[in-house]
Amino acid sequence: MVTSGWRIYNASPIFEFKFPKMLTIGGWLGGALQWHFAAMWLLAINGLIYLLVNIISGRMWSKFLPIRPKQLLADFRDALMLKLDHSNLQNYNAVQKSAYLSAMLFIIVTVLSGLAIWKSVQFPLLRELMGGYDNARIVHFFAMSLIVAFVFVHVVMVTLVPETLVAMIGSFKRNKTAGAKS
């Protein structure tokens, strides 16, 4: 979605710059729009299922909430000093909780602003909530930028604590006492 979006952007840039062509897909505006609209269904359907399952099962509350400001500050400080506790990867620290919730929010905003520019006539309320068509494009662009920033930071963090990659894919549990004689 990002790389096809960048190709769409290049056809009519909002700002002074363009994205390098080699970072884009679709070849031209029409091709990029087709990629964008094909992938959008994958994202929207997956996202909807993810949100529904998390809300209905209560996982949203048990995994991501509550976030206490004091804890967030303390964990943020530890994260900067690379001192976060990774003994149980199933429990998210406050920085993770807020980062994941923010990523969900950025994706929701991207989808809603995307809908406002794609079907701006059919969704007038959504378009006006975004501040009109032109503004919806800017909202879409900045929400995309936040997602890209999240992915970048996320990948950097994963390289610092590689076990998290396994935890993300499977139900791997690293236990502090694992390996100890019992």
Ligand code: HEM
């Ligand atoms: C349901 C989801 C989405 C829909 C319906 C949608 C729709 C659209 C449409 C119609 C455009 C063309 C705007 C124009 O003609 O100026 C566009 C552009 C773009 N989209 Fe999406 N989009 C969606 C999700 C995403 C996502 C998830 C990303 C990236 C994370 C993204 C990134 C972009 C970018 C960078 C552009 C170019 C910005 C511009 O120049 O307006 N889109 N999108």
